[in-house]
Amino acid sequence: xxxxxxxxxxxxxxxxxxxxxxxxxxxxxxxxxxxxxxxxxxxxxxxxxxxxxxxxxxxxxxxxxxxxxxxxxxxxxxxxxxxxxxxxxxxxxxxxxxxxxxxxxxxxxxxxxxxxxxxxxxxxxxxxxxxxxxxxxxxxxxxxxxxxxxxxxxxxxxxxxxxxxxxxxxxxxxxxxxxxxxxxxxxxxxxxxxxxxxxxxxxxxxxxxxxxxxxx
Amino acid sequence: xxxxxxxxxxxxxxxxxxxxxxxxxxxxxxxxxxxxxxxxxxxxxxxxxxxxxxxxxxxxxxxxxxxxxxxxxxxxxxxxxxxxxxxxxxxxxxxxxxxxxxxxxxxxxxxxxxxxxxxxxxxxxxxxxxxxxxxxxxxxxxxxxxxxxxxxxxxxxxxxxxxxxxxxxxxxxxxxxxxxxxxxxxxxxxxxxxxxxxxxxxxxxxxxxxxxxxxxxxxxxxxxxxxxxxxxxxxxxxxxxxxxxxxxxxxxxxxxxxxxxxxxxxxxxxxxxxxxxxxxxxxxxxxxxxxxxxxxxxxxxxxxxxxxxxxxxxxxxxxxxxxxxxxxxxxxxxxxxxxxxxxxxxxxxxxxxxxxxxxxxxxxxxxxxxxxxxxxxxxxxxxxxxxxxxxxxxxxxxxxxxxxxxxxxxxxxxxxxxxxxxxxxxxxxxxxxxxxxxxxxxxxxxxxxxxxxxxxxxxxxxxxxxxxxxxxx
Numbered sequence: 001x002x003x004x005x006x007x008x009x010x011x012x013x014x015x016x017x018x019x020x021x022x023x024x025x026x027x028x029x030x031x032x033x034x035x036x037x038x039x040x041x042x043x044x045x046x047x048x049x050x051x052x053x054x055x056x057x058x059x060x061x062x063x064x065x066x067x068x069x070x071x072x073x074x075x076x077x078x079x080x081x082x083x084x085x086x087x088x089x090x091x092x093x094x095x096x097x098x099x100x101x102x103x104x105x106x107x108x109x110x111x112x113x114x115x116x117x118x119x120x121x122x123x124x125x126x127x128x129x130x131x132x133x134x135x136x137x138x139x140x141x142x143x144x145x146x147x148x149x150x151x152x153x154x155x156x157x158x159x160x161x162x163x164x165x166x167x168x169x170x171x172x173x174x175x176x177x178x179x180x181x182x183x184x185x186x187x188x189x190x191x192x193x194x195x196x197x198x199x200x201x202x203x204x205x206x207x208x209x210x211x212x213x214x215x216x
Numbered sequence: 217x218x219x220x221x222x223x224x225x226x227x228x229x230x231x232x233x234x235x236x237x238x239x240x241x242x243x244x245x246x247x248x249x250x251x252x253x254x255x256x257x258x259x260x261x262x263x264x265x266x267x268x269x270x271x272x273x274x275x276x277x278x279x280x281x282x283x284x285x286x287x288x289x290x291x292x293x294x295x296x297x298x299x300x301x302x303x304x305x306x307x308x309x310x311x312x313x314x315x316x317x318x319x320x321x322x323x324x325x326x327x328x329x330x331x332x333x334x335x336x337x338x339x340x341x342x343x344x345x346x347x348x349x350x351x352x353x354x355x356x357x358x359x360x361x362x363x364x365x366x367x368x369x370x371x372x373x374x375x376x377x378x379x380x381x382x383x384x385x386x387x388x389x390x391x392x393x394x395x396x397x398x399x400x401x402x403x404x405x406x407x408x409x410x411x412x413x414x415x416x417x418x419x420x421x422x423x424x425x426x427x428x429x430x431x432x433x434x435x436x437x438x439x440x441x442x443x444x445x446x447x448x449x450x451x452x453x454x455x456x457x458x459x460x461x462x463x464x465x466x467x468x469x470x471x472x473x474x475x476x477x478x479x480x481x482x483x484x485x486x487x488x489x490x491x492x493x494x495x496x497x498x499x500x501x502x503x504x505x506x507x508x509x510x511x512x513x514x515x516x517x518x519x520x521x522x523x524x525x526x527x528x529x530x531x532x533x534x535x536x537x538x539x540x541x542x543x544x545x546x547x548x549x550x551x552x553x554x555x556x557x558x559x560x561x562x563x564x565x566x567x568x569x570x571x572x573x574x575x576x577x578x579x580x581x582x583x584x585x586x587x588x589x590x591x592x593x594x595x596x597x598x599x600x601x602x603x604x605x606x607x608x609x610x611x612x613x614x615x616x617x618x619x620x621x622x623x624x625x626x627x628x629x630x631x632x633x634x635x636x637x638x639x640x641x642x643x644x645x646x647x648x649x650x651x652x653x654x655x656x657x658x659x660x661x662x663x664x665x666x667x668x669x670x671x672x673x674x675x676x677x678x679x680x681x682x683x684x685x686x687x688x689x
Contacts, residue, residue, distance in 0.1 A: 004299075011283065013514070016284070018280050026575075032449065107498040108447075112411065116409075133481070138444055140496075145498050146441075149441050167466040167469070168463065169409070170555070171463060176427075180427045180489040181489065181490075182493055183499060187484060188482070188485075191437040192345045195352035197239070198246055202399075204351055204399050204403055205407075205437035207437075
């Protein structure tokens, strides 16, 4: 139901007083500090750790070894992957003690399992933002949206090459405005709240733990 | 507006709650420090605020055109747009959407606009269960209270009060005052609800006209889940929240999170541009946006008040207000408290209804100094005071303009003006007043309840000055 009368009323009330002057805001690539790749890695690590993110710097193919060593050690068993490259590698190379679930069916078919069983999700990222310590995520059908919100632990792989200095720089240089995906997301640390007497607590709805593996 | 009947009842009530005042004092001090730590460089901050102001001013200059563009891009993206003149229409739209989709249970992300239209009670009246999923909102929903702050709705509660509240509603959970454990209890309770909800409702922080994108800023992940897990997502926002370009978003986001809670960025920044597409495995099948006017277009028409629509709802003005920190949010009796409330609510609801709020301002200017988009709040509040005692309202005037004009007071001021404009009369007047000082009543009633009784001096200042050797000229 669209209240088209409301539409006309609101717009005509506004149009009486508006001056349509065209865009007068400033859009220009902001001056960045010009950080080197290593500086960007250092900055994002520092910012992530400041908000309880766990960060490791690894060589390209070491991440699977990290998964196989660390996840069992921490007592995690049910691992969720997508159907992309990471998912394929994990499915082939994961240790037997890890039970791998692939996000291949629509959510309606296995919601309970996702909410109640999965311990950890492992995903790729589109990039990172050094100044705010953020992961940039464009979920896809291979790595759907709920992988980033529902499991208690999220392990994200981030290529060092893809870390930008600022969000603004990334949006402008990659021309995001040409075509936005269904959903895009910045994630900066594990889920948190300070709603109880200003005391910071982690893992209120989203992941309690965010592990970022910076590769390369 | 549950707490007390009149503004002064509510103020007295709030001032009497020592624990509450202590809670607000410590919370606001912490927030002020955290914000200051995020902006160490005054020059950079000034530049960023200039930019924030310019982006919002641009949005407002072109508001109707941007709304049309937003509607076009959202529609192309598959998000349906609905327009509502007022709370009633917005509630009707939402309840119809829910009924069409046979939705019986709703999870909500935090939305002040939904508070504005009192959506929860409306939906519950139609047999639809509503669950607030933001932890603070969840707490006050359990307590059947309203938010006392626009960013931290349960800021007035201690952890002990929250522990007791949770225990009362969920006796199966063990009693604890440990914040981590309380948070985990809430996680458990709310998880199931997300899983089972038929629809999600959220607010919007920025709506991007260029790309048809709805942006949500949050820390908990409940906004992300409310807008992803259920098959239907309804977002609601005021018409002023639109921005023109996607590139407008990063600077505003930067200002918003730093000003609001002193965070470099929130945990989640969610940009939603489409419902679930073929092949995608999650996300809502349908996304709707309700654009709410509710008095905003009327404010837009008043050029001297329009700037209030620049607001990005960071709550920084509230955190820095010396009056809010003493009273807390409930004393205001409106959805938006603090400086933003004192300015916005009389404009939105009418001076005849809540014009008294403007007298809660000391005009100290702290709010304007910290506002990330440089809204001159004291100027606007002062302007409202003038509107509230206007002699003749015209078509640009706000609802209830002139309604606070008191005949006796306005006569008093007219006589004052007459005396002070005529030197001879002024001299006679001041002589009489100084010579009859003993006749001033010992008790001046309500006026002197918290003030000293005024008593004129023995001699006028002119007399004293002449004695000291000053001439008339």
